[in-house]
Amino acid sequence: MAITVRIPTPLRRITGGQDKVDVDGTDLQGIVDALESAHPGIKERICGEDGQIRHFVNVYVNGEDVRYMDGLGTATKSGDEISIVPAVAGGC
Amino acid sequence: MAFASALHCRECGREYPIEPNYVCDFCFGPLEVTYDYDAIRKSTSREKISSGPMDMWRYDDFLPVSRENAVNLGTGMTPLLKADNLGKMLGLNNLWLKNDAVNPTYSFKDRVVTVATTKALEFGFKTLACASTGNLAGSVAAHGAKAGMETLVFIPANLEYGKIIGASVYGPTVVTINGSYDDVNRLCSELADNHAWAVVNINMRPYYSEGSKTLAYEVAEQLGWRAPDHVVAPLASGSLFTKIWKGFNEFADIGLIDAVRTTMHGAQAVGCSPIVKAFDSGLMHAKPEVPDTVAKSLGIGNPADAYYVLKILKETGGSAIGVPEDEVGENMILLAETEGIFAETAGGVVISALKRMAKEGRFDPDETVVAYITGNGLKTQEVVASSVHPINIEPNVEAFEEKVLGANSN
Numbered sequence: 001m002a003i004t005v006r007i008p009t010p011l012r013r014i015t016g017g018q019d020k021v022d023v024d025g026t027d028l029q030g031i032v033d034a035l036e037s038a039h040p041g042i043k044e045r046i047c048g049e050d051g052q053i054r055h056f057v058n059v060y061v062n063g064e065d066v067r068y069m070d071g072l073g074t075a076t077k078s079g080d081e082i083s084i085v086p087a088v089a090g091g092c
Numbered sequence: 093m094a095f096a097s098a099l100h101c102r103e104c105g106r107e108y109p110i111e112p113n114y115v116c117d118f119c120f121g122p123l124e125v126t127y128d129y130d131a132i133r134k135s136t137s138r139e140k141i142s143s144g145p146m147d148m149w150r151y152d153d154f155l156p157v158s159r160e161n162a163v164n165l166g167t168g169m170t171p172l173l174k175a176d177n178l179g180k181m182l183g184l185n186n187l188w189l190k191n192d193a194v195n196p197t198y199s200f201k202d203r204v205v206t207v208a209t210t211k212a213l214e215f216g217f218k219t220l221a222c223a224s225t226g227n228l229a230g231s232v233a234a235h236g237a238k239a240g241m242e243t244l245v246f247i248p249a250n251l252e253y254g255k256i257i258g259a260s261v262y263g264p265t266v267v268t269i270n271g272s273y274d275d276v277n278r279l280c281s282e283l284a285d286n287h288a289w290a291v292v293n294i295n296m297r298p299y300y301s302e303g304s305k306t307l308a309y310e311v312a313e314q315l316g317w318r319a320p321d322h323v324v325a326p327l328a329s330g331s332l333f334t335k336i337w338k339g340f341n342e343f344a345d346i347g348l349i350d351a352v353r354t355t356m357h358g359a360q361a362v363g364c365s366p367i368v369k370a371f372d373s374g375l376m377h378a379k380p381e382v383p384d385t386v387a388k389s390l391g392i393g394n395p396a397d398a399y400y401v402l403k404i405l406k407e408t409g410g411s412a413i414g415v416p417e418d419e420v421g422e423n424m425i426l427l428a429e430t431e432g433i434f435a436e437t438a439g440g441v442v443i444s445a446l447k448r449m450a451k452e453g454r455f456d457p458d459e460t461v462v463a464y465i466t467g468n469g470l471k472t473q474e475v476v477a478s479s480v481h482p483i484n485i486e487p488n489v490e491a492f493e494e495k496v497l498g499a500n501s502n
Contacts, residue, residue, distance in 0.1 A: 010120070045118065048103075048104075054103065054119050054120065054121070055103060055377075055399050056115075056116075056119065056120040056121045057119070065379070067375075067377050068379060086115070086120040087120060087396070088274075088277060088278055088281060088394060088396070090115075090277060090280075090291075090293055090294040090295075090297050091223065091277045091293055091294075091297075091329040091331075091392060091395070091396040092223075092224070092293055092328050092329045092331060092392060
């Protein structure tokens with residue numbers, strides 16, 4: 001069983017319109033690399049030049065923000081669900 | 093003459109045209125206005141500013157719209173008051189209060205909304221809208237009325253009565269939402285995508301937020317063209333805080349003041365303190381929380397500018413102070429009793445933080461400390477209602493002597 005990654009609307013152009021992509025990987029870094037192989041161009045939208053997750057992109061593994069886990073080193077396993085969610089910009 | 097030349101992403105630097113847009117297509121970073129600073133340098137001077145209008149539009153060289161078209165209720169140039177009584181109590185010889193409680197709709201929000209409304213008209217919008225914790229709603233409603241625009245304001249249903257009335261009276265459509273400000277903001281983001289509205293703090297946010305820079309410009313001018321040694325300001329989304337810092341630095345870059353050495357301090361009430369918690373844990377991201385605070389104007393659990401606030405705190409050696417909920421009302425009263433300013437809850441938070449820092453010796457006694465009072469206490473009377481005790485008597489001298497003089501002699 002693969003790991004499901006939910007793709008937000010602004011990135012679906014890269015995934016050919018798919019809102020969910022199944023990939024394999026033992027940690028989030030592996031997942032991002034697998035996404036990049038399947039859909040070239042997606043990695044630079046998620047990670048900055050320093051290789052880290054961009055400040056205004058939130059990534060959740062099974063609903064948990066990876067910033068409060070191990071970031072790109074967060075372990076992933078078959079059956080996990082990953083969400084990529086742009087931060088809510090705006091507000092007072 | 094406006095010197096805004098483009099929008100740029102604060103994260104990846106990509107440029108965008110001056111349009112109703114607020115988020116970078118590429119990296120989702122927030123967009124900010126780019127100015128032609130060389131042109132500003134040539135246009136502006138202390139003399140030109142000093143001879144400008146007695147409101148915030150005297151700084152229009154630094155704003156994304158020019159004052160000729162401004163939808164202006166007379167915002168800004170609010171008093172900067174030397175707080176000798178409170179200063180004496182705290183051991184501070186140079187404590188100043190920037191009193192933005194006396195703007196046209198009684199909060200600093202008029203600064204951002206006058207810019208956003210002017211820009212919205214320039215873009216040809218007919219409808220003005222906002223997601224608000226209350227103060228913004230009043231300001232948007234008033235400016236919408238003045239501009240002759242359709243106006244919609246979205247607020248959490250549990251707001252103080254004074255803020256609901258204070259917005260409704262100007263005739264907007266007021267929508268109260270069963271949820272927190274963060275829920276209101278999310279809903280408005282979705283609605284903004286499907287309606288041709290100028291939502292001041294969403295698709296107009298790059299322009300809107302620039303208005304807060306005038307809080308720095310005015311203080312610098314009022315202090316005799318210099319930045320203070322310390323600033324203490326409230327933190328909600330963090331936008332005001334980052335723009336105060338930007339304002340001082342722009343003035344220095346243009347040469348209107350010397351290099352900025354200000355230490356920036358931010359304050360939140362503990363019932364909603366995601367930025368303070370991140371600061372205390374050494375993180376650069378605020379973990380969203382559900383607000384539960386009497387300081388409703390600071391009740392933003394998912395602050396958009398937290399990252400930039402944390403950066404400024406780090407850069408300037410400042411602090412983020414979490415204030416116990418029960419100190420908010422106490423310090424509203426302290427400020428009123430010592431300095432004659434009736435501030436809203438956010439002011440109580442700021443004064444409480446100021447007191448704590450003074451006690452901890454964060455300031456040298458002669459340093460210039462500016463505390464920002466951003467809203468009016470008449471809107472948040474509930475918080476201090478149980479602390480006021482008028483004496484009721486019959487209209488005769490005996491009753492006065494017995495109940496008033498008698499009570500005072502106790």
